Amino acid sequence: MKVLALILAGGRVDELDVLTFYRPKSVLPFGGVYRIIDFPMSNLMNSGIETVGILSQYRPRHLISHIANGEPWDMVGRNRFAVILPPYKGREASDWYKGTADAVCQNLDFIRMYDPDLVLIISGDHIYRMDYQELIAFHLEKKADVTIGFTRLPKEGAHRFGQAEIGGRDRRGGKVTQYLEKPRKSVLDWASLTIYLFRPSVLYEALEANAPRDSHEFGKDIVPALLANCQVYGFKHSGYWGYTRSLEEYWQTNMDLLGKYPRIDPALWRVRTNLAHRNIRDRRPAVIGPSARVEDSLFYSGCTIHGTVVRSVLFPGVTVEHGAEVKDSILFFDTVVQREARIVRAIADIEACIGPVARIGHDARSPLTVVGTRSSVPEGTVLHPGVVVHPNLDASHFTKQMYDAGEVIR
Amino acid sequence: MRRVAAILLAGGVGTRLNILVRHRAKPAVPFGGMYRIIDFTLSNIANCGLPRVAILTQYKPLSLMDHVADGSAWDLSGRTRAVKILPPKTGEKDWDWYRGTADAVRQNLDFVTNGDYSEVLIVSGDHVYCMDYGPLIQFHRENRAHVTICMLPVPWEETDQFGIGIVDEKSRIIAWEEKPKKARSNLASMGVYVFNRDYLLRTLHETKDEDFGHHIIPKALQEARVFAYAFHGYWRGVGTIQAYWDANMDLLDPASALMPCLPNVKTNLVTENLQYDRPPSKILARAHIVNSLVSPDCLIMGRVENSVLSPGVVVEKDAFVKDSIIMHDSIIRAGAQVECCIIDKEVSIGRKAVVGVGDASVVNSAYPTHVHSGLTLIGKRAKIPTKMHVGNNCIIFSEAQEKDFHGRVLPDGQTVEK
Numbered sequence: 001m002k003v004l005a006l007i008l009a010g011g012r013v014d015e016l017d018v019l020t021f022y023r024p025k026s027v028l029p030f031g032g033v034y035r036i037i038d039f040p041m042s043n044l045m046n047s048g049i050e051t052v053g054i055l056s057q058y059r060p061r062h063l064i065s066h067i068a069n070g071e072p073w074d075m076v077g078r079n080r081f082a083v084i085l086p087p088y089k090g091r092e093a094s095d096w097y098k099g100t101a102d103a104v105c106q107n108l109d110f111i112r113m114y115d116p117d118l119v120l121i122i123s124g125d126h127i128y129r130m131d132y133q134e135l136i137a138f139h140l141e142k143k144a145d146v147t148i149g150f151t152r153l154p155k156e157g158a159h160r161f162g163q164a165e166i167g168g169r170d171r172r173g174g175k176v177t178q179y180l181e182k183p184r185k186s187v188l189d190w191a192s193l194t195i196y197l198f199r200p201s202v203l204y205e206a207l208e209a210n211a212p213r214d215s216h217e218f219g220k221d222i223v224p225a226l227l228a229n230c231q232v233y234g235f236k237h238s239g240y241w242g243y244t245r246s247l248e249e250y251w252q253t254n255m256d257l258l259g260k261y262p263r264i265d266p267a268l269w270r271v272r273t274n275l276a277h278r279n280i281r282d283r284r285p286a287v288i289g290p291s292a293r294v295e296d297s298l299f300y301s302g303c304t305i306h307g308t309v310v311r312s313v314l315f316p317g318v319t320v321e322h323g324a325e326v327k328d329s330i331l332f333f334d335t336v337v338q339r340e341a342r343i344v345r346a347i348a349d350i351e352a353c354i355g356p357v358a359r360i361g362h363d364a365r366s367p368l369t370v371v372g373t374r375s376s377v378p379e380g381t382v383l384h385p386g387v388v389v390h391p392n393l394d395a396s397h398f399t400k401q402m403y404d405a406g407e408v409i410r
Numbered sequence: 411m412r413r414v415a416a417i418l419l420a421g422g423v424g425t426r427l428n429i430l431v432r433h434r435a436k437p438a439v440p441f442g443g444m445y446r447i448i449d450f451t452l453s454n455i456a457n458c459g460l461p462r463v464a465i466l467t468q469y470k471p472l473s474l475m476d477h478v479a480d481g482s483a484w485d486l487s488g489r490t491r492a493v494k495i496l497p498p499k500t501g502e503k504d505w506d507w508y509r510g511t512a513d514a515v516r517q518n519l520d521f522v523t524n525g526d527y528s529e530v531l532i533v534s535g536d537h538v539y540c541m542d543y544g545p546l547i548q549f550h551r552e553n554r555a556h557v558t559i560c561m562l563p564v565p566w567e568e569t570d571q572f573g574i575g576i577v578d579e580k581s582r583i584i585a586w587e588e589k590p591k592k593a594r595s596n597l598a599s600m601g602v603y604v605f606n607r608d609y610l611l612r613t614l615h616e617t618k619d620e621d622f623g624h625h626i627i628p629k630a631l632q633e634a635r636v637f638a639y640a641f642h643g644y645w646r647g648v649g650t651i652q653a654y655w656d657a658n659m660d661l662l663d664p665a666s667a668l669m670p671c672l673p674n675v676k677t678n679l680v681t682e683n684l685q686y687d688r689p690p691s692k693i694l695a696r697a698h699i700v701n702s703l704v705s706p707d708c709l710i711m712g713r714v715e716n717s718v719l720s721p722g723v724v725v726e727k728d729a730f731v732k733d734s735i736i737m738h739d740s741i742i743r744a745g746a747q748v749e750c751c752i753i754d755k756e757v758s759i760g761r762k763a764v765v766g767v768g769d770a771s772v773v774n775s776a777y778p779t780h781v782h783s784g785l786t787l788i789g790k791r792a793k794i795p796t797k798m799h800v801g802n803n804c805i806i807f808s809e810a811q812e813k814d815f816h817g818r819v820l821p822d823g824q825t826v827e828k
Contacts, residue, residue, distance in 0.1 A: 032690030033706070042686070072687075260694055260711070267707070270686040281483070281679050284672040285443035285719070286691065290701040298690040300706055301444070313690075 003136065004116035005049050006107070008100050008194070009037055009124030010057040015246040018372040019349060021391055024058045026124030027066050028244070029332045029350070031257050031266065032298040032313045033280060034273045035066055036244060037124040041082070042271040045073040047132040049120065050080040053110060055103045057087045065277055072274040085110060099216030105207040111200065119203050121218070123194040127242030127253050129269040135197055135235050138172050145202040145230040148176065148223065149195030151237045158186035160245065162219040166190055166234040173235040179227055181220045192219060193237060202230055240264060247368050251347065254313050254330050258296055278333050280316050291322060307337070324354075328364055332373075345385065349373035352389075361385050367405065411459040412490075414547055415527040415607070417518070418451055419511055420535035421468035426650045428780045429789040429807055430754065435467065437535035438474040439654070440737050440755070442661050443705040443720050445677045446477055447648060448535040452493075453675045456484040458543045460531065461491045464521040466514045468498050483678035494521060510620030519614065527607050532622070534601035538657050539645035540671035546604060549639050556609040556634035559583065559627065560602035562641050571647075572598035573623045575638050583636045586628050597638060599623065600645055609634060644668045652783040655752060658718045658735050661703050682738075688721045697725075712742070720755075729759075734766070743796075753788045754808065760796035768801030772822035781805055789828075 009026035019028055026037040037054075044052055052075060056063050063084065070082030085107050087097045097103040104111075104121060111119060118139070120132060130149070139147040150164055150173070162181045165188045168174025180187060196218060206222050215221050226232050240263050242253035256263040275281040283302030288294060293308045302317035307324035317334035320326055325342045335348045343354060344361035346369040353376040354360065360377070361369045366385030371377060375393040382402040383389070390410040397409060424436030431439060437448035448465075455463050463486060467474055474495075481493030496518045498508050508514035515532065522530055529550065531543060541560075550558040561575055569590060576585040576595045587593060603622060609630075619625030630636050644667035648654040660666040679688075688707035693699060699714040705721040712729035722739035725731055729742040734751040742748055745762040750770075759765055770784030781787060781803050789808030794800060795815055801822035810828045820826065 033687070046685075257690075258692070266689040267686055271689070272687045275679060275687060282673075282676050284675070285703045285705040287669075288699050288702045288704055292700055294693045294699055295697060296693065296695040298692050299704075300690045 001118065001136070002114070002116045003049050003051070003118045003120055003132075004111060004114050005044050005052045005120045005122065005132075006104060006111075007037065007040055007052060007054045007122055007124045008103065009054050009063060010060070010097065010103065011125070012058045013125075013245055016244075016250065017247070018370055018388060018390055019247075019250075019347065020058075022059055022373065023062045024056060024060070024124075025244070026056075027062045028125075028250075029315055030127065030244070030250075031254060031264065032315055033300045034266065034271060035277075036127065037063070037066070038271055038273045039127050039129070039269075040122050040124055041067075041073045042269065043128070043130050043132065045075070045272065046270050047130075049132060050075045050077075051114065051116075052082040053085045053107065054082065054124070055085050055097070055107065057097050057103070060084065060086055066274050068274055068276065072272055072276075099221075100218045101207060101210055101222050102216035104203075104218075105211055105216070108204065108207065111203075116200055119198045119200050121196040121198065125244060126193065127240075127244060127264060128193075128237070129239055130195070130237060132197075134172075135195070138235050139197050139233065142233050143231065144197075144233040145199050146223075146226055147173075147197040147233040147235050149193040149237050150190035150234045151193055151241045153186055153189055153191040154243075155186075157243075157246075157249075158191070159184055162192035162194075162223065163188035164190045164192065164234055166236065171236070173233060176227065176232045176234045179223055179232075181217075181224065190234060190236070192223075193241065194219065195235075197235075202226070247347065247370065251330065251345075251368055255311070255328075257298060257313065258311065278316065283316050289322075292320075302334075307339075321356075329361075338379075343369075345369065346371065349375075349391065353377065355379040355381065359383070360387075411544060411547065412461055413526065413528040414460055414531050414543075414604075415522050415525060415529070416455050416460045416463040416531045416533065417515055417521070418448075418455070418463055418465045418533055418535050419514060419601075420448060420465050420471075420474060421508060421511075421514060422534070422536045423469050424536060424649060426780050427648075427654060428651060428777060429787050429805060430651075430654070430752070431470075432808060433470060433790060434473040435469050435471055436649075438477055439648075440720060441538065441648070441654075442658060442672070443703050443718050444679070445675060447538060448474065448477070449675050449677045450538050450540065450671075451533050451535050452478070452484050452486070454539075454541050454543060455531075455533070456486050456676070457674055460543065461486075462494070462525065463492075464494045464496050464518060465535070466496050466498075466508070466518060468508050468514070471495070471497060477678050479678060479680075483680075484676050496521065510624075511622045512614065512626050513620045515610075516614045519611065522607060522611070530605045530607050530610050532603040532605065536649070537601065537645060537647055538668070539600070539641075539643060540674050541602075541641060541643060541645075543602075546602070546639050550604040550606075550637070553581070553637045554635065555604070555637040556606045557627070557630045557636045558604040558639050559636065560600040560641050561597040561638045562600050562645050563596050564598040566593065566596050569593035569596055569598065573627070574598055577638045581638050581640070583631060583638050586631055588623050588628075597640070599627075600641060602641075603627075604639075644671060651752065651781055651785055651787065655735065655785055659716070659733075661718060662701055662716055682721075712744075750784055750802070751786045751788060754790040754792075756791045757788050758793045759788075760794050760798060762796060763794045763798045763800070765794060765798075765800040766802060766804075767799075768803075768822040770802050770822075772801070772803055774803045774805060774823045774825060776825040776827075777805060792826075792828075 012020035075082040165178040244250040286303040289306035299314040300316040307320040321339040323340040338356040341358045348371040352371045359382045371389040372391030378395040386405040420437040646657040660668040691708040720738040724741040726744040738755040740757040743761040749766040751766040766786040773782035792810040805825040807828035
């Protein structure tokens, strides 16, 4: 059985704002050492699917360094590959990807060249564990044309999902009897996970039929069209599904790693990442200083902790200086929290610096504060909850000592 | 630097490290949480741009070979870069075990003659230090030396452990004393030699001498230009249990010169045969950890003080670890107490066991020269039973199980063999 996987990894998400200024969401750091795409990549590896095309277009540099030659997921060899498929300029026009379906359509030659028995199309920005072989077995058993992964519709934010009704009595799933793309409120029981398993001929026909139209999205255009004249099945996923589409969801999904019995267990899930990216592998063990206090937190090599860290996730190379306090926060690679600074409910992007005695956020219920990559919050500055600091700012961009909730510093 | 061939002597047995070297060569002994001792020398070689290194092994080389692999962890792989692991028995005779450091090099001279080299750097793989060999090579060339020996001032009371050089005002070595009872100088050899390639080839061809320190260097003093290059940075031989523990503990001392070295040291993380990458370390609520070095994938639920933890160490609730070195994937069960211990990989310390607590003045009776300074050693995959009390200066051999312990108390200085 030749299965070709395609990962849609090119998108950025408006709600994540400064965190996706310079990177697609799929390479957003997650969980203390990973990138979000590590989860689908590891799922593929653990499912024995080792032929992968990754569709990217938004600022792909970090994605390219992260995927490298696929070696971190063992996807190198004579019959194994993980290749990035960027958009390219066509003979007739600039063929920038005009939607998820268009992205796949423009790479039909790549798919046909590999000539797979099945095409698995997944998103690069979800945190979950799935053995795709179960999905494949279900698909083959049902003789389906298309099988779509679903999970029970969450109560909040239901309007963001494609929703379906799944018939039959098989607990694994059944025929999709109804499908609505992102309706205003929750109408149907099952939410699409944007996991599509296609019989290749069905995929080719659907994409070619869609090509002349104005809109090219799998959820909005392809699935409703297929429902009319194909065997479309829904496969029910019952495990953890981490949403990361808003800051709040992204924060919560990170916090799901904490505790003795976490909802996300990367060792149990056998997650791999690229340890060469940002030189994770060459960093020394973490130093926990004599005056440190660390509780209910994650940290990695290269960290140096002299202050207090509570309920937080620290990526490699984070420094928390003497007297500083970090609570309910996520600090990306090489962030520095200088002496006696205090941050609560904040997300600091790569190489951010929080100056001495600065105050960020307020308490455990206030909105999240975000500091963009390589920005330095000056000494003594106070950022109330919900402030957004754009990337690459230094002291000269901060014109006052205190910023109110919701202000954006750019 | 491309004209310098590097030879790394990694054959040392390191007997005094006792159970730490029962299943591995000394250079492969884990160090500083994530490293092995050889990482320091290999990183030194890679960092100063030496493209090719031969590693001479002999004693239990398997974990060493796994660790070095193709050298890519140190960026020593590519079209012009290489690590060659040279086991013995490459000579013409049927049974050519190395008889000494010089003999080991003699049996692998092909490595030197097969390239266009002007000098040969010979280093030992069992010291902890960071050094740029570039200025050393330059010093050697400027002095038109045949041999340059790296020397380090050591405390006078330790001079009997080293090769000691007496130098003139131009740094030329005029006399040599191998491990003298009463030394005339405190300049000690670090086991780092630069040889003029042609001089080395001629000497090794002409003689059958077996050891650099005992034979080759004294002979060179008679007939050639031998210089001392002074090194002033951090350097530790980690040949004894106490020295090994001290060097690890230097990593917890902000004043020690070892910590600033670490960013330059690279290791190979991918040899553990794990199906996943080590996740971040996790500290639970109400756990307590201070002044420690913590590698990824540790889970801390109890108390840890002044300790060095390798990847995958678990310290359960109400367990207490102090002044100890704990290697990969060892688990300290709930309520256990561990003090002044060196715990090898995959050890289990049973619930409410007390290990390493007792009278430090009672030396180990089976190995009094190895374990006498108040440290307790626990071998790889040993299982310390629940509520067991293991005293000070004890040794538990690897793979020891519950049935190997007689009673609930192992007095100070006792050994559980396996």
